[in-house]
Amino acid sequence: MLWTSRGLSRSYSEPPDSKQPSSMQMITCVLFTLVTLHVSTAAEADSCPAVCECTEWKMHTISCRDIDILPRFPAGTETLWLFETRLTSVPADAFAYLVNISWIYISVDVTLQRLERHSFHSLKKITHIQIRNAQILTYIDPEAFKHLPNLKYLEIADHPYITEIPANSFRGITSDVLTV
Numbered sequence: 001m002l003w004t005s006r007g008l009s010r011s012y013s014e015p016p017d018s019k020q021p022s023s024m025q026m027i028t029c030v031l032f033t034l035v036t037l038h039v040s041t042a043a044e045a046d047s048c049p050a051v052c053e054c055t056e057w058k059m060h061t062i063s064c065r066d067i068d069i070l071p072r073f074p075a076g077t078e079t080l081w082l083f084e085t086r087l088t089s090v091p092a093d094a095f096a097y098l099v100n101i102s103w104i105y106i107s108v109d110v111t112l113q114r115l116e117r118h119s120f121h122s123l124k125k126i127t128h129i130q131i132r133n134a135q136i137l138t139y140i141d142p143e144a145f146k147h148l149p150n151l152k153y154l155e156i157a158d159h160p161y162i163t164e165i166p167a168n169s170f171r172g173i174t175s176d177v178l179t180v
């Protein structure tokens with residue numbers, strides 16, 4: 001018995017023949033490639049835009065300051081803070097690819113003039129939209145906010161040029177969610 005087990009352990013501790021390492025290396029290499037591919041795909045889909053800050057990404061929160069165009073945000077973004085921006089407009093369907101977006105906050109913009117038809121459109125999980133102090137905002141399309149079934153709070157505040165919101169400005173949005 002003793003001899004057998006020694007014989008076994010000896011045969012295990014013998015250096016493996018030259019073919020084994022290469023197949024092992026191959027497997028390791030394939031695994032590594034798979035892992036790398038997977039990681040880079042995930043990173044691509046969820047990479048932080050260079051102009052933004054993603055330290056709160058665990059909460060799926062991104063904040064961007066001083067941007068003049070909307071960058072491509074990670075698909076999983078839930079909360080978006082845009083401060084001191086220089087956007088000229090919020091294009092149609094600007095956030096439509098953010099399937100889980102629930103909160104959009106735009107504050108202090110010196111160039112934003114227009115909210116277009118469907119600027120905020122078909123965002124199924126959005127609950128809050130706040131646009132504060134867009135200093136030259138002059139036009140809000142009557143269908144700028146549309147198909148936002150879970151919207152609970154819409155605030156558009158501190159805009160010197162929008163002193164009056166025309167009737168039907170927020171078609172499809174009940175007045176109890178609106179603060180102007």
Ligand SMILES: *[C@@H]1O[C@H](CO)[C@@H](O)[C@H](O)[C@H]1NC(C)=O
Binds near residue numbers: 075099100
């Ligand atoms: C959206 O949220 C759901 C539920 O939390 C999650 O399973 C899904 O992966 C999220 N989608 C993206 C693109 O992150």
